[in-house]
């Protein structure tokens with residue numbers, strides 16, 4: 001695919017698709033509840049479709065409304081799942097794989113999980129170790145327990161008292177799902193606070209848990225009730241347009257209905273620290289959503305590290321591009337988790353932006369990025385990673401000399417199937 005900048009400056013209003021993390025969890029909690037759940041605004045992208053198909057394969061009736069906008073899940077409760085007749089295809093989705101493993105740990109049958117080439121390199125020892133402690137059998141490939149996985153669960157799991165060795169909402173959520181099926185009270189201690197959609201949604205479905213700082217206490221044997229949910233737009237998808245609005249000349253981009261749960265808004269803090277023009281309006285406290293407006297800005301470098309990292313982990317590829325347009329050296333540290341995403345995002349981001357003329361050094365746990373760089377055309381590849389593909393597409397908007405060729409753009413369907421339509425809409429608003 002050839003990407004060429006036609007942008008001269010303008011104002012665009014966009015609504016990004018539903019939040020991926022919330023969409024996965026809506027399907028899962030819906031399936032595990034009693035009664036019907038409806039979900040408006042669900043993200044209909046490959047990762048979430050993998051979650052839907054997995055629960056259908058375990059006997060859950062899940063269907064879209066005629067206009068395709070509302071998903072209905074007929075909940076079967078924790079005791080109503082049936083063994084799948086075939087291995088479950090997790091596609092590219094780490095979230096599906098890890099969260100479903102926590103659910104399967106409490107089911108008295110065996111399930112096989114497999115995924116694509118990228119997923120087959122993602123470490124599952126981080127869930128295998130604690131789920132085994134709770135009494136489930138979890139087998140994978142090699143020391144890091146890579147997929148394909150075999151999970152043999154059982155009723156009456158043991159409660160767990162566990163300190164997470166990594167800052168991961170996926171591991172935390174897997175353990176919350178397992179703890180809900182265990183005898184007694186579990187304690188899960190986070191390394192850093194990560195996205196809390198599982199905790200929020202458990203409460204929304206009539207369940208309970210206690211959160212004290214980084215400690216979560218959760219009682220087994222809870223009964224959940226189906227709900228009517230609305231999913232806000234995904235701030236991780238919005239971040240591509242936030243950055244476009246800040247780095248392109250004479251721009252204003254307005255993003256409606258973006259999820260602004262405080263465990264996800266690290267990118268907004270970074271934009272402010274870099275001196276970017278950002279306005280947050282129409283804040284809806286119940287929906288945790290808002291309208292975000294950005295304008296072309298003179299940016300300065302910043303440091304991104306520590307507790308901020310989990311609050312913007314998926315935004316780091318596009319933040320790296322942002323930093324190439326800021327005055328001075330931006331440092332990203334404590335982000336070694338990037339190395340075990342869909343690609344090694346430290347290596348691939350540094351390599352891709354270097355090919356376009358940026359000055360970046362990859363470090364063990366992040367990057368050092370020197371601004372400001374004039375970017376030029378290059379031949380690039382998403383390497384099967386949606387966030388790399390989208391970052392390159394936004395970077396191409398800055399290019400004045402040469403052309404950007406992006407191989408593997410189809411990976412973007414993982415989280416944002418309408419990305420190129422929105423890009424087109426942005427270009428047409430000029």
Ligand SMILES: O=C(O)C1=C[C@@H](OP(=O)(O)O)[C@@H](O)[C@H](O)C1
Pocket residue numbers: 020021022095167168169170171173195313314337
């Ligand atoms: O729980 C979630 O929905 C997610 C958690 C994060 O992963 P980790 O838990 O591996 O950090 C994030 O990178 C992923 O895109 C979605």
Ligand SMILES: C=C(OP(=O)(O)O)C(=O)O
Pocket residue numbers: 047092093094095096314341342387415
């Ligand atoms: C890391 C991501 O997703 P997952 O872990 O679900 O594959 C992502 O969406 O950037």
